[in-house]
Amino acid sequence: MSESALVLENVVKTYGDFHAVNDVSFSVPVGSVYGFLGPNGAGKTTSIRMILEIIKPTSGSISVLGSNALAVRDRIGYLPEEKGLYKKMKTWAVIAYFATLKGVPKKKAKAVAYELLERYGLADFADKKTEALSKGMGQKVQVLSSIAHEPEFVILDEPFSGLDPVNQQVMEEVIQDLAKKGTTVIFSTHVMAHAERICERIVLLAKGRKIFDGSIADARKTIPRRVKIRSGGDFAPVAELEGVVSMDRQQEDTESVPTYDIQIADGFDPQLILKLCFDKSLPLETFEQSDPTLHDVFVHLVGPEAREASFR
Ligand SMILES: Nc1ncnc2c1ncn2[C@@H]1O[C@H](COP(=O)(O)OP(=O)(O)OP(=O)(O)O)[C@@H](O)[C@H]1O
Numbered sequence: 001m002s003e004s005a006l007v008l009e010n011v012v013k014t015y016g017d018f019h020a021v022n023d024v025s026f027s028v029p030v031g032s033v034y035g036f037l038g039p040n041g042a043g044k045t046t047s048i049r050m051i052l053e054i055i056k057p058t059s060g061s062i063s064v065l066g067s068n069a070l071a072v073r074d075r076i077g078y079l080p081e082e083k084g085l086y087k088k089m090k091t092w093a094v095i096a097y098f099a100t101l102k103g104v105p106k107k108k109a110k111a112v113a114y115e116l117l118e119r120y121g122l123a124d125f126a127d128k129k130t131e132a133l134s135k136g137m138g139q140k141v142q143v144l145s146s147i148a149h150e151p152e153f154v155i156l157d158e159p160f161s162g163l164d165p166v167n168q169q170v171m172e173e174v175i176q177d178l179a180k181k182g183t184t185v186i187f188s189t190h191v192m193a194h195a196e197r198i199c200e201r202i203v204l205l206a207k208g209r210k211i212f213d214g215s216i217a218d219a220r221k222t223i224p225r226r227v228k229i230r231s232g233g234d235f236a237p238v239a240e241l242e243g244v245v246s247m248d249r250q251q252e253d254t255e256s257v258p259t260y261d262i263q264i265a266d267g268f269d270p271q272l273i274l275k276l277c278f279d280k281s282l283p284l285e286t287f288e289q290s291d292p293t294l295h296d297v298f299v300h301l302v303g304p305e306a307r308e309a310s311f312r
């Protein structure tokens with residue numbers, strides 16, 4: 001078993017009789033990139049704050065780099081949910097300042113700050129005060145401030161929020177570059193596409209509870225794979241194929257061409273349906289094979305809870 005950068009065991013956080021985090025356990029192996037997902041109010045920030053020892057769990061235990069976050073603070077990088085920078089400081093100086101707080105010598109901190117700003121497209125702002133930065137740029141700078149001391153373990157609360165598509169991509173690069181160096185990363189988001197591109201594994205929370213923990217591939221397996229066909233042929237033989245779980249025929253009116261929504265088992269090759277169509281000379285208007293995205297998984301697993309939670 002690989003070593004864990006983070007272990008949560010039966011962590012609970014209550015406010016009065018409300019469970020913000022309800023019996024959550026998971027571990028993050030050293031060197032992995034973990035997505036911490038869940039709808040608004042799921043308990044992500046509350047969990048992250050407990051991990052950082054900003055707030056205390058009501059019960060349960062948390063281990064960070066085999067210790068607690070305060071004892072290993074110089075080895076951790078943290079981007080909080082509420083963002084903001086010292087406005088009157090120069091951009092490079094903010095990054096360097098945070099690095100020195102975590103033990104990096106001043107000269108090195110300055111060099112690293114310039115290097116990071118150059119690497120992630122902010123070189124032109126290095127010598128400007130941070131008040132000259134747009135919101136998204138400021139957020140990038142804050143992320144760079146949280147990683148300039150080259151921490152082993154980086155915890156980012158909503159690093160993508162408020163960024164335009166290009167800068168979202170830059171943020172993905174920041175995380176991927178950390179991963180390449182062997183840094184352990186956990187980041188929260190509700191945008192599944194980011195997680196899909198850059199994580200090996202995800203933890204999904206809803207209403208304070210963990211509802212999924214595993215690889216992206218396993219997450220996709222939680223919802224059925226589907227094939228959609230539009231055809232005027234007789235599709236009864238398709239339903240007989242082993243691996244076809246169900247077939248739902250829909251027809252708007254007697255004039256229109258029917259569509260078949262076919263649910264297939266994991267491991268079933270949808271090409272077998274195509275082959276059968278050709279063998280039996282069944283006419284095909286469309287053949288659409290769609291593997292579920294992480295977004296579909298999210299909506300499937302937390303859809304009802306997410307809506308309920310928003311009315312709490
Ligand atoms: N100090 C507090 N007192 C009472 N309730 C709280 C407190 N902090 C958080 N909560 C509640 O705990 C739940 C989880 O909040 P949290 O901020 O952890 O959610 P989140 O998953 O980070 O959501 P978002 O995606 O909106 O950032 C919410 O219902 C919130 O109202």
Ligand SMILES: [Mg+2]
Nearest residue numbers: 044045046081
């Ligand atoms: Mg949050």
